[in-house]
Amino acid sequence: MMPDPILTAGETARAAWLVARMAKRGIAASNSPTGDVYQGDLQRKFDRLHAKAADRTAREADAMARQLHTAQRAFDDARARERTTRGDEKRAAQQERKAAEKRLRDVQRQARKYL
Numbered sequence: 001m002m003p004d005p006i007l008t009a010g011e012t013a014r015a016a017w018l019v020a021r022m023a024k025r026g027i028a029a030s031n032s033p034t035g036d037v038y039q040g041d042l043q044r045k046f047d048r049l050h051a052k053a054a055d056r057t058a059r060e061a062d063a064m065a066r067q068l069h070t071a072q073r074a075f076d077d078a079r080a081r082e083r084t085t086r087g088d089e090k091r092a093a094q095q096e097r098k099a100a101e102k103r104l105r106d107v108q109r110q111a112r113k114y115l
Helices: 009-031 040-084 089-111
Strands: none
Touching: 009 040, 040 089
């Protein structure tokens, strides 16, 4: 599993807002006579946001792994078909292999973010 989840733009903005609120409360704590300002509610919100992002990232990584496996199998099948065909079907098999290879490269490029 990844150490840090991938945050969406909305999650990034929300996390920045929560950190700014915690910093503001921290400044208030340094200016208060007792030095005590409660930040547990903001920390819980931040932790919950982080946990949801981690869960979503794990689901997306699993889905990407399945897509990668499917694309690899399709490429292997197309390559085997290309090697075993003869005559007029050879050109169609070559085009099918090239399309499968392109799809595999595209999926591999997308999977780098998760795997």
